[in-house]
Amino acid sequence: MSAEEQTDPQRMEKIVSLCKRRGFIFQSGEIYGGLNGVWDYGPLGAELKRNLKDYWWRVMVRERDDIVGLDGSILTHRAVLKASGHEDTFSDPMVDCRTCNARLRADQLPEKNGAPQCPSCGGKDLTEPRAFNLMFRTNMGASEDESSVAYLRPETAQSIFVQFKNVLDTARKKLPFGIAQIGKAFRNEINPRNYIFRSREFEQMELEYFCAPDDGMRLLDYWLEERLRFYENIGIPRTKLHVLTVPDADRAFYSKGTYDIEYEFPFGVQELEGVAYRTDYDLMAHQNASGKPLEYFDEETKAKFVPHVVEPSAGVDRTLLALICEAYDEETITDEKGKSETRTVMRFHPRMAPIKVGVFPLLKNKPELVAKAREAHALLKSHMMTFYDEAGAIGRRYRRQDEAGTPFCLTIDFETLGERGDELRDTVTLRYRDSMKQERVKIADLLTTLLPQVL
Amino acid sequence: MSAEEQTDPQRMEKIVSLCKRRGFIFQSGEIYGGLNGVWDYGPLGAELKRNLKDYWWRVMVRERDDIVGLDGSILTHRAVLKASGHEDTFSDPMVDCRTCNARLRADQLPEKNGAPQCPSCGGKDLTEPRAFNLMFRTNMGASEDESSVAYLRPETAQSIFVQFKNVLDTARKKLPFGIAQIGKAFRNEINPRNYIFRSREFEQMELEYFCAPDDGMRLLDYWLEERLRFYENIGIPRTKLHVLTVPDADRAFYSKGTYDIEYEFPFGVQELEGVAYRTDYDLMAHQNASGKPLEYFDEETKAKFVPHVVEPSAGVDRTLLALICEAYDEETITDEKGKSETRTVMRFHPRMAPIKVGVFPLLKNKPELVAKAREAHALLKSHMMTFYDEAGAIGRRYRRQDEAGTPFCLTIDFETLGERGDELRDTVTLRYRDSMKQERVKIADLLTTLLPQVL
Numbered sequence A, B: 001m002s003a004e005e006q007t008d009p010q011r012m013e014k015i016v017s018l019c020k021r022r023g024f025i026f027q028s029g030e031i032y033g034g035l036n037g038v039w040d041y042g043p044l045g046a047e048l049k050r051n052l053k054d055y056w057w058r059v060m061v062r063e064r065d066d067i068v069g070l071d072g073s074i075l076t077h078r079a080v081l082k083a084s085g086h087e088d089t090f091s092d093p094m095v096d097c098r099t100c101n102a103r104l105r106a107d108q109l110p111e112k113n114g115a116p117q118c119p120s121c122g123g124k125d126l127t128e129p130r131a132f133n134l135m136f137r138t139n140m141g142a143s144e145d146e147s148s149v150a151y152l153r154p155e156t157a158q159s160i161f162v163q164f165k166n167v168l169d170t171a172r173k174k175l176p177f178g179i180a181q182i183g184k185a186f187r188n189e190i191n192p193r194n195y196i197f198r199s200r201e202f203e204q205m206e207l208e209y210f211c212a213p214d215d216g217m218r219l220l221d222y223w224l225e226e227r228l229r230f231y232e233n234i235g236i237p238r239t240k241l242h243v244l245t246v247p248d249a250d251r252a253f254y255s256k257g258t259y260d261i262e263y264e265f266p267f268g269v270q271e272l273e274g275v276a277y278r279t280d281y282d283l284m285a286h287q288n289a290s291g292k293p294l295e296y297f298d299e300e301t302k303a304k305f306v307p308h309v310v311e312p313s314a315g316v317d318r319t320l321l322a323l324i325c326e327a328y329d330e331e332t333i334t335d336e337k338g339k340s341e342t343r344t345v346m347r348f349h350p351r352m353a354p355i356k357v358g359v360f361p362l363l364k365n366k367p368e369l370v371a372k373a374r375e376a377h378a379l380l381k382s383h384m385m386t387f388y389d390e391a392g393a394i395g396r397r398y399r400r401q402d403e404a405g406t407p408f409c410l411t412i413d414f415e416t417l418g419e420r421g422d423e424l425r426d427t428v429t430l431r432y433r434d435s436m437k438q439e440r441v442k443i444a445d446l447l448t449t450l451l452p453q454v455l
Helices: A009-021 A043-062 A077-084 A157-163 A164-171 A213-233 A280-292 A316-327 A367-381 A394-404 A443-454 B009-021 B043-062 B079-081 B157-162 B163-172 B213-233 B281-290 B314-329 B367-381 B393-405 B441-453
Strands: A025-027 A039-041 A067-069 A093-096 A102-107 A131-132 A137-139 A149-154 A177-186 A200-212 A239-245 A259-267 A268-277 A309-313 A328-334 A340-346 A357-361 A387-388 A409-410 A427-432 A438-442 B026-027 B040-041 B067-069 B089-095 B104-105 B132-134 B137-139 B150-151 B177-186 B201-211 B242-244 B257-265 B268-277 B310-317 B327-335 B340-344 B357-361 B387-388 B406-412 B429-430 B439-443
Touching: A009 A025, A009 A316, A009 A328, A039 A043, A039 A213, A043 A067, A043 A177, A043 A200, A043 A213, A043 A316, A043 B163, A067 B043, A077 A149, A077 A157, A102 B026, A137 B137, A137 B367, A157 A177, A157 A200, A157 A280, A164 A177, A164 B043, A177 B314, A200 A213, A200 A316, A213 A239, A213 A268, A213 A309, A239 A268, A239 A316, A259 A316, A268 A316, A309 A316, A316 A328, A316 B281, A340 A394, A357 A367, A357 A394, A367 A387, A367 A409, A394 A409, A394 B137, A409 A443, A438 A443, B009 B026, B009 B314, B009 B327, B040 B043, B043 B067, B043 B150, B043 B177, B043 B213, B043 B314, B079 B150, B079 B157, B079 B281, B079 B314, B089 B137, B137 B439, B157 B163, B157 B177, B157 B201, B157 B281, B163 B177, B201 B213, B213 B242, B213 B257, B213 B268, B242 B268, B268 B314, B268 B429, B314 B327, B340 B393, B357 B367, B357 B393, B367 B387, B367 B406, B367 B441, B393 B406, B406 B441, B429 B441, B439 B441
Parallel strands: A067 A177, A357 A387, A357 A409, B067 B177, B357 B387, B357 B406
Antiparallel strands: A025 A039, A093 A102, A093 A131, A137 A149, A177 A200, A200 A309, A239 A259, A259 A268, A268 A309, A328 A340, A409 A427, A427 A438, B026 B040, B089 B104, B089 B132, B137 B150, B177 B201, B201 B310, B242 B257, B257 B268, B268 B310, B327 B340, B406 B429, B429 B439
16 A cells, blocks of 8 residues: 555544644634635644744744845736746646536546546536636736736745845855745645645745756755754654655656655645755746846856756645644543543644643632742743643643643642742642653743753 | 924935845845835845744733734635625725826826816826725636635734634633734735835734723723834834824724824834724624624623724834834944044844844954854854854944844954953954944853843
């Protein structure tokens, strides 16, 4: 059985349900019936997404000397996407059913007796396939005609290529150097599917790493390794990642080498990121179409040339989904009374976890406990995301944080107040999400204990 | 002379020029002639924007117990914007010129002999004014008709209202509590103007703070003060901010009170943020249109009601522009040879500055200096944005960082290597951007000296 076939729809259903129940992900416009293939991130999802994007920006831009950031617009000049080839070729083949007027993917039609037929009405009177462009189109300005057409960008990469010269002229970088961007992109997918994996509105984290022509193949392999390390650092083990060397026939014609980094989702092994050596195709296309030179002058060799580029292009939403799928776990545990129950726990890497620490006073009607808990909470709050909770039994509060993926919980109890002796005064119970082990820690040591684990 | 009239176009021109020259802001699609009213942020602009948004998120969400985040989609279900009133009323009055076909703002037509005329061709044969909707419209899915219309959101607020119940059910918050969001919004402005101040694609930082009906007016004033404090904390002095109490006649009909926070831009006093008490208008509109209850149950009073809301709504781009305008300064300085020159310096608050520290070896051809500089650089790099520069005279390197707004520069020189005695060994010159004062600081003390100033 191939990895592609190892799917687990039941597990996926549970994940989707938890995401809704705990406020990770909601359908956009849900109270109006929802917008197909478009999603909103709730409180926990928004934090998870921020943590993911911030970490990417930190290791890809801020901690490196050779990469700078860009934040380009979503609305895109038509000429940009004409030059990049998107206007003419970024399309799916579609047919219309003449019986019921449904529009259908030509390559996904069911057949009956060898003839394609409409899956909606069973009709066989279908038009010839026509190219249906996947870009969202709109009009800008007061008129609504061809002259005012603009597109929502189908990828963030193009604004990097189009601004290459501006960045080169202002950022004082020498080859090889990169321009990185995180931002939304839009594709009018006919069949959005697999939850947030293939949606119409999504976010990308893209790097265009420019280099001399003879440096491309080396950098392709360098970036593959860097990016694999990134996934490991956010909690996706190497064993769940697959590297597909895209065969010559499947690569874009201008690419000299492409790797797909794939992850074992419950719905199959699917692409998380592409790492592609795109040669000078993109810059050359824009140089030709715009008439503006997009060249680099090498001061040492005195050579002038259009740089080549290696592109590691990751999807925010699908990486977030991988984090969620990887984190989701159920285990049978036995409580102190010998009763067994199922514990659902999201085992996020502490660096990615939406909430880092839950802070609980043992009882909410003891002002001394509450005051002490508030104190511990305030100590941590400006350094990491915390959640203060005083409602319900401690066990239930732990379980709620397990489902949110909170790696640490603190309970402030009578020992903290010194009622069981001075030795335990100003200590709290630190409970670990994964092992459920508990230990006593001094309040004064909390920050130095926890902070290094969540950064 | 009113504040509105105190404009300084020359200063604004210099600011725009610096922003292009140093890589803060570029026009979108510039090499293709540009997209009117749409902008890209270059390396320095992208960092400045991140610092601004991250600080907002930190003080509005992460450091508070009563606010959670949301990250909603840009593509918006038509029913949402029908219910909110945007589809029917979010429009400008437009006329068409029958002579040259230009489409014109009806309220901005020049007059001749008392009759309105077309500013393009001078023609007087104009159509009656018609409402021109400011929302960007697109089609979603395979068909391109009325049934597939979706909009780019004209504000982030609506996704908060539409997801109110989902957040209430999952986030375990009691009134008063808020839902915060940062994200892009789009308005098809007929006349984008004042640089990035009024653009077609922009970013908002919005909070919807839900409360009991009798708590609204108090919270309106509370949030006005909180938001004024925010601007002071990012380096915009209270003296440059104006609070306009929007008069009854100018307020939206559902609002019981609105403040505009304005800033003295070089092109006039203009709004940065609106703080509005919107009553229960929005939730009620969506409850009525969707048929889904958007109510809150108060466990203490056993009352069930649709919450009221106070909305502090800030523009990312215009706040960023205020930061840039506030930071821009020119001063005449005299060098050691008695020659005077003009220094251009961006006096960003260190918390907002795109680059926190410039690190320079005095000479680039002395390996010991370079190695030591690299060492100091590595020490700081994972904690704050740094820029390593070894090219050109030290004075020129300082000036470049002045224009980038870098608050601190470090120079590694022969003293650092211990060549002028052991006392100065492993110390560097720390140079302050604003005063240009220099002092010796131990490398080992750099992090504790600088980090608190940039957080």
